Amino acid sequence: MTSPHSRTEQSLPGGALPAPRRRAVVAAGAAGAALLPLAGAAPAASAADAGPSFVHGVASGDPLPDGVLLWTRVTPEPGAVPGSGRGAAVDVAWEVAADRGFTDRVAHGTVRAEAASDHTVKADVRGLRPATTYFFRFTAGGVHSPTGRTRTAPAEGAEVSNLRFGVVSCANYEGGWFASYRHLAARSDLDAVLHLGDYIYEYGHGEYPTGDDVVRTVQPEHEIVSLADYRTRHGHYKADPDLRAMHAAHPLVAIWDDHEFADNAWSGGAVNHDPETEGGWAQRVAAAKQAYFEWLPVRPSTAGTTFRRLRFGQLAELHLLDLRSFRDAQAKVGHGGDIDDPDRTLTGRKQLDWLKKGLASSQARWKLVGNPVMISQVAFGSVPAKFLGPLGELLGVPKEGLAVNTDQWDGYTDDRRELLTHLRDNRITDTVFLTGDIHMNWANEVPLLAADYPHEAPLATEFVITSVTSDNLDDTLHVAPDTLSGLAEAAVRAANRHVRWVDMDSHGFGVLDVDAHRAQMDYFVLSDKADKNATAALRRSYRTDSGSQRIERTYRPLH
Template sequence: MLKASAAGIALGASTSVLPKVANGTAAASPLARTSGTSTATALGSAPQGPTSPYSTNVFVHGVTSGDPLPNAVILWTRITQKPTWTPGSLRGTPVRVKWEVCPQVGRSRRFGSAVRSGVVTTTKDRDFTVKVDATGLQPNTRYLYRFTVLDGPAAGAVSPVGATKTAPALNSMPNRVRFAFLSCSNWEAGYYSTYRFLADRGDLDFVVHLGDWFYEYKTGEYTGVYGRVRKHEYPGETMTLEQYRRRHAHTKTDPDLQRCQAMYPFITVWDDHESADNAYLEGAVNHDPEHEGNWHTRKRASEKAYFEYMPTRVNTLTDGQHLYRYFRWGKLMDLSALDLRSHRSKQSWWLQDNPKQSIGGEKQMQWLRDNIKNSPCLWKVIGNPVMMAALHIPPLSPEIANYIAQKTGNPPHGIIFNSDQWDGYQWDRYRLTSMIAKYNIKNVVAVTGDIHMSYANDIYEKFDGNMKGRRVAVEFVGPSISAANVDDIVFDEVGLKLPEDDPLFTTVSDAISFANQHVRWNQCSKHGYVVVEFNKNFAQADWFFVNDKSNPRTGQHWGSSWATKEGVSALYPVKKPLKF
């Protein structure tokens, strides 16, 4: 995470640790998995006809889908039975909810005959969220889905209709896959206009959020030069299950986010702020055990709320549940979505090249290397929450460089910007890049969030002072949606506000590229998102930036585009974005 203090599941496999659903009906559970239709009796209890008057207030958190497989997708919503039965309050009674899926005709949202349906029960134990693993679907198919409340004070309420899409069959070769990736959405620091622009496009297969879905801070604590643009519903720092639930629920009331989530399936991973800043296995920088209690209690609370509120499929290996998981888009592309918080060693400036220092834990790192080495796909994509490429501070005087080197353990020729990134875990990075080089693996691409700035990077086998190593991959790094970046933080400290296009930021970007020859392009002052396409010939990333994150109706503009050819691990600039 960027702050002022810092200068699988195989696709299609059924290994979820979830109960199977008998006859399409399930009791309350973390996630109901079903491929059947409900009995006539169960479905017949749902009132038919127009949406009830309750619906606007009942489905205040919208609908969404996620984790698309060739034959399945996660469906999600939350039931607010009465306005006073608010998220995290534990107020409410168990309620049965019917879900339905039908094929989408063109781009119409008119709901047709259901091909899959079922009934689930949700309770206060999961904060009245509803999460269904709808299976038995057809590959590469667009579907509509909706929910209906069957009993209780909101009986008859019908949700908005959501749209989703399944992945292609594993043995197919699609012409292309196109998705957006984004990260770092701070409610108080700005509006989520990026989601509106993604929904307006209508050309994406899915959306990837790489973490920092929200920020745990108390109101006003981390906003930047724009100040507090809007206020959290819960004003304090999130530390308990109730508080994390409230922050998740409030985030999902954003209208632009709701529209985007109802249009595309999402693949999400967490970074640190879903729990606490700079989290690692045994703690977090923003957690004080003396005053805030046991770290693992807090982390478990954040994890439970996350799995309740996000459209993710819980996976398991021999070590229990985990968030990192594996997706495929036919034979064209696979995506290894990483969890770089739950298993990492504590950040350290002094141990950055220590073999025992791990960013993801040995099991996950071996899983990632195996995915890339054994991939049956043309493109091997890493969903990477923190920056992989080295990022060294621009040259300083020898005296200052040597002083910092003595204090931090950094080599004078390359003082790293942030030990929270892969730079702080260089052995893990080298084991990955050297394996790619050893086996001559082609077409490895990392899509990255966290740093609140935009980068197009070549990835070398080894980052050293001379950069003589072999290029083995490329990396596209997206800006934050709204969280403060360098200009927000630095100029907030000195009380100065400059336009995002001020020449000073170009100077900063030039200095970064000069000190890091593998950085082909960077932009340090804008907010937005990235759209990337992978096809049989090339992969291209387009950066788009919002004009003003403090304006809910702001416009956007294209920033830059970079691409890599199939079989070549090197980036080149592109003069215009992809057509849509």
């Protein structure tokens, strides 16, 4: 069946399909050549003059064993640009095939694109085979969309040899080019791409970064506040060819963080929201969420949020968190009582109970947690004074006497204590937090209390992925990478022995591979985020062995 708003006539798979095989890695340098037959070149803007067009590409997401969510946006006529509210309704056909030539079509249907949904459409396709690669496309007015490739999840009880995910976060359009997406798109060995938040940024032109650090201009040029603004910003992001290529190549699994709304968002407001000039916070959040679900292949869950679960056979279960919709306001640095207040929450009671129950009942070997902000305890007080200001700017906290980032789990210690105690008391092993937000690479062990480490064994591990483009330490200091950051990195590791590695200067992406014995993250970094043709190179690899809750460096990368 399809999504509730779809009008669909669907054909289910009738014949046996080839057994799934682990796909070979495509060289990142061949991204353009490899993807051209798949995604196709984006039509020129003037193509809309001739009738319906698909200038924003196609996408898929939230893979299930028997299905996947398909997405596109139709430009039905001239002027019907994102956020305009203009354009007639149009019927859009979709089809799924076992081959890219669409000679072996296995499912098809029709959805309707309307101005009420910004002419975005989704088809929640079911009846597909588990662990199988498919191709899909849309058609309107006789015009075909680019072709997308997607993959279903393994059957719930299936024995799975391994799973491999691309991992990204924090893509500020004005901060640089989306080369990380291009390199992920060029790979054919991924089961999905996990986006850990800050898919878009809300800032106006030149607000972040500023001055000469702006690489390109975002649209609209003002800070986005209204539904039309958020729609326009999402549409502008999907005009980026590297982003479109990534969506066309792999299913996406996404959660949001703050910049999908506004900087340091919480349930009642944000640092970057002024109710006197920008209206009510509830109205802004509603607009941002509506645009998000319109423009991304994500299934909304409880109360229209992004916390949900996806299962990948017996090997892994992915618990995806929403750490913005239910949290209390961030505590002020220096107010330790606020940070430790048991009445303050990051997760909200319902979500925390849902997570605890899901981790305790999971039958999967690996419990992966898509976690927007860092859960590991980190003290910055020992960092040399000259780095406190830049780090404070990055973390959005006071720049003097910096000791803790209260936007992370560090600012809500009771929620963290309850969750980690739950892991300990229920002997839950192989929990791996996958985290974005902080614009740095980290590999951490997660003890109940950092002060007791290493005498008390850690209860989980955490891989933190740096930003696609958003500023980190060398950008803020305006110095070359790996020149001054080593002092700050060494100070952080000296004060936080559970931090096995931290890289404060790089931009890039991660590739996570899990099998029955270990979970490994390969950290890839870009040569220059301001270079449209930036190369990517492996920086380091870290792994955690099943049952250990320990992190160790490995010199055997995945590829």
